[in-house]
Amino acid sequence: MTTIDPSYYLKNQATVKETSSSLGKDEFLKILMTQLQNQDPLNPMEDKEFISQMATFSSLEQMMQMTESINLLVNNQLISPVIQYSHLIGQQVTYYKIDEETGQIAEPKELETSIVQSVTHKEGYAVLQLENDAEIYTDEVQKIEQPSEKE
Template sequence: MKIDPSYYLSNQPKRTPSSELGKEEFLKLLMAQIKNQDPLNPMDDKEFISQMTTFSSLEQMMNMNSSIQQLVNNQLVSPVIQYSHMIGKEVSYYKIDEKTGEIVEPKEVVTAQVKAISEREGFAVIELDNNQKIYTDEILRVSTPGLSE
């Protein structure tokens, strides 16, 4: 009686090969190395410690990579959402000449209430109740209307 190998192989769980050595694979390799070492010539303690240090460093780098990826994802928040908490706040900024886009001299501070936040070319634009639109880097002061100073 002959066993058909195609039947046996089709019942095996499919595993996609990976070019990366993960934590589990590293531990399996290390344990196999320890189990199969020559009893008359065991693995050197220094070599074992070196491999464990390498493993520890690898794990720390993987954790750091995960943290950096999370930080990058947090930075991808839309500027509209990022500055939406400013709606209803009062902002002060230097008056800008609408024709030139330059600050009017002598510098005059204007205060207006934020009515909306929009986005232009990836930057947050503050829309004010005096029909002005300014960028966030133009804001000198943010305050809550009605609170005494």
């Protein structure tokens, strides 16, 4: 008969409990429910106090949702523009021709089409390197499509 090593018993396992100094909505509700259950029946909590605590709870929940939204926004901003626009490689893009002297859209406005060969990063913005040797910022793209089959 084999024996089980006592170090595998649950009672011998170290328990790690993370403590937090912030009060979450679950803890807030537990405290509120405990308070309601244990209040003095001869001197119940006043409506004003209850409404005040519910308003506090509502504010807490809204702040937690706002924090999550801000964290998501910050994480999205941390994604490299090169990675963010890498799906455009091999795609055909249409854009307005840029006047090389002024850096503005050439007059008369002419659309050009080319295939994206690579994506680079310049001053925090994604720059598309095109098959026709043009370089354009992603916000200059007017249309994205699959490259047409050459016949």
